[in-house]
Amino acid sequence: MDRRQQKTRAAIFSAFGKLLSKKNYNKITVQEIIDEANIGRTTFYAHFETKDDLLKTLCEELFGHIIDSALDCTHTHGLYSNATVPESIFCHLLQHLQENDNNILELLSCESNDIFLRYFKSCLSELIRTQFIDSIMQKRHDVPVDFLINHISGSFVEMVLWWINGSLKYKPEQLDQYFRYVLKPVTQE
Amino acid sequence: MDRRQQKTRAAIFSAFGKLLSKKNYNKITVQEIIDEANIGRTTFYAHFETKDDLLKTLCEELFGHIIDSALDCTHTHGLYSNATVPESIFCHLLQHLQENDNNILELLSCESNDIFLRYFKSCLSELIRTQFIDSIMQKRHDVPVDFLINHISGSFVEMVLWWINGSLKYKPEQLDQYFRYVLKPVTQE
DNA sequence: ATAAATAACGAACAAAGTGTTTGATAACAT
DNA sequence: ATGTTATCAAACACTTTGTTCGTTATTTAT
Numbered sequence: 269m270d271r272r273q274q275k276t277r278a279a280i281f282s283a284f285g286k287l288l289s290k291k292n293y294n295k296i297t298v299q300e301i302i303d304e305a306n307i308g309r310t311t312f313y314a315h316f317e318t319k320d321d322l323l324k325t326l327c328e329e330l331f332g333h334i335i336d337s338a339l340d341c342t343h344t345h346g347l348y349s350n351a352t353v354p355e356s357i358f359c360h361l362l363q364h365l366q367e368n369d370n371n372i373l374e375l376l377s378c379e380s381n382d383i384f385l386r387y388f389k390s391c392l393s394e395l396i397r398t399q400f401i402d403s404i405m406q407k408r409h410d411v412p413v414d415f416l417i418n419h420i421s422g423s424f425v426e427m428v429l430w431w432i433n434g435s436l437k438y439k440p441e442q443l444d445q446y447f448r449y450v451l452k453p454v455t456q457e
Numbered sequence: 458m459d460r461r462q463q464k465t466r467a468a469i470f471s472a473f474g475k476l477l478s479k480k481n482y483n484k485i486t487v488q489e490i491i492d493e494a495n496i497g498r499t500t501f502y503a504h505f506e507t508k509d510d511l512l513k514t515l516c517e518e519l520f521g522h523i524i525d526s527a528l529d530c531t532h533t534h535g536l537y538s539n540a541t542v543p544e545s546i547f548c549h550l551l552q553h554l555q556e557n558d559n560n561i562l563e564l565l566s567c568e569s570n571d572i573f574l575r576y577f578k579s580c581l582s583e584l585i586r587t588q589f590i591d592s593i594m595q596k597r598h599d600v601p602v603d604f605l606i607n608h609i610s611g612s613f614v615e616m617v618l619w620w621i622n623g624s625l626k627y628k629p630e631q632l633d634q635y636f637r638y639v640l641k642p643v644t645q646e
Numbered sequence: 647a648t649a650a651a652t653a654a655c656g657a658a659c660a661a662a663g664t665g666t667t668t669g670a671t672a673a674c675a676t
Numbered sequence: 677a678t679g680t681t682a683t684c685a686a687a688c689a690c691t692t693t694g695t696t697c698g699t700t701a702t703t704t705a706t
C-alpha cells in the first residue's frame with residue numbers, strides 16, 4: 269500500500285481516537301477529524317465514505333485482532349470445561365485488553381465505549397457459538413442455548429464495562445475468578 | 458398544565474417514538490420530529506432545548522414509572538431471598554414491560570434500544586443498591602458487592618435485550634426461571 | 647532518470663440542519 | 677371580557693455534509 273495512504277490512514281485513526289477520548293462519538297464532526305488529522309477534506313472522503321464507515325472499520329480492525337488471538341488460545345484451552353486450569357478464554361481476553369494494543373483501552377473507556385462493547389459482544393457471541401457450543405451442551409441445562417450464549421457474552425461485556433469504568437482496579441486473573449464464580453451454573457456441575 | 462402544552466408535548470413524544478421505530482436516534486433530525494409532530498419550529502424549542510434533552514425527558518418519564526412500580530412490589534416481595542416465591546422483582550419488571558405502557562416495547566425494540574437499556578441498567582443498579590443490598594450481603598461472597606450489583610443489573614438488561622430482539626418468544630415467568638437459574642451463585646446457597 | 651499513475655490538496659458548491667429572533671394569531675384561565 | 681400565554685410562520689446567521697474541479701506532490705514502474 270502506498271506510503272501516503274498509510275500515513276493518512278494512521279493520521280485519521282489517531283485523530284479519531286484522540287477526539288473520542290474527549291467527546292461523545294455523536295458530537296464529533298468529520299470537520300474536527302479532518303482538522304485534528306491535519307489532512308484535506310477531499311482526502312478524508314477518499315478513505316472513508318462517512319464517519320460511521322470510519323467507526324465500522326475501526327471496530328473491525330480492533331476486534332479482529334482480539335478475536336483471532338482468542339481463537340489461537342482456544343485450541344490449547346477450553347472455555348471453562350476444566351475449572352482447575354488457570355487460563356480461560358476470558359482471562360486471556362482480559363489480559364489482551366490490558367496489554368492495550370492499538371490503544372484499545374482508551375476506546376473502551378471513552379464516553380462512547382458502549383458502541384465498542386456492543387460490537388465486542390456480537391464478536392463474543394459468535395466466538396462462543398462456533399467454538400464452545402459443545403462444552404456448554406455438555407451439561408444438560410434447563411435453559412435454551414441461545415439464552416446461555418447471550419448470558420455469557422452479555423455479562424462478560426458488562427463486567428468489562430464495570431472494570432474499565434472503575435479504572436481497571438482489578439487484575440485480569442482476579443476478575444476471571446469473579447466471573448467464574450457467578451457463571452458457575454453455566455460452566456460447572 | 459395548559460391543554461395546548463399537553464397536546465404539543467404528546468405530539469412530540471408520539472412523533473419521536475414513531476421515528477425511533479423507523480431509524481436510528483442519531484440519524485433523526487429535529488426537523489423531522491417537527492414535521493412528524495406537525496408543530497412549529499419555535500414550539501419544539503419552547504418545550505425542549507435539544508434532541509438530547511427530549512431523549513433524556515423521555516427516559517425519565519418511562520423508567521420513572523417502572524422503577525416506582527418495582528419499588529411498590531419490593532415491599533411485598535424480596536429480591537430472590539425466597540426461591541419458592543414465584544413473584545420476584547425481576548418477574549414483575551418483565552411483566553410490566555410486557556404490558557407495554559407508553560409503548561415502551563417499541564422503544565426497547567428499536568434500533569437505538571441500547572440507549573434505553575443503558576438508562577434502564579443504571580436505574581436497576583440504583584434499585585438493587587438501595588433496596589436489596591441486604592439480601593445480597595446475607596450470603597458471604599468472595600466477590601465485591603459492586604461486582605455483584607453490576608452483574609445482576611447487567612445480565613438482566615442483556616437478557617431483556619435478547620428477549621426483545623427475539624420478538625418476546627418467552628413468557629416473563631419462564632424468563633424469570635432462566636434468570637434464577639444462571640443467577641444461582643448470587644442469590645442462593 | 648523519466649514518465650505514467652495516483653494520492654493529497656485548497657477552494658468552492660449546494661443542500662440540509664441548528665438554534666434564535668420577531669411579530670402576529672389563537673387558545674386559555676379567571 | 678381581559679390579560680396571559682402557547683403556537684405559529686418566516687427569516688436569520690451559522691455549521692456541517694458530501695461532492696466537484698483543477699493543481700501539486702509523491703510514488704511506482706519502466
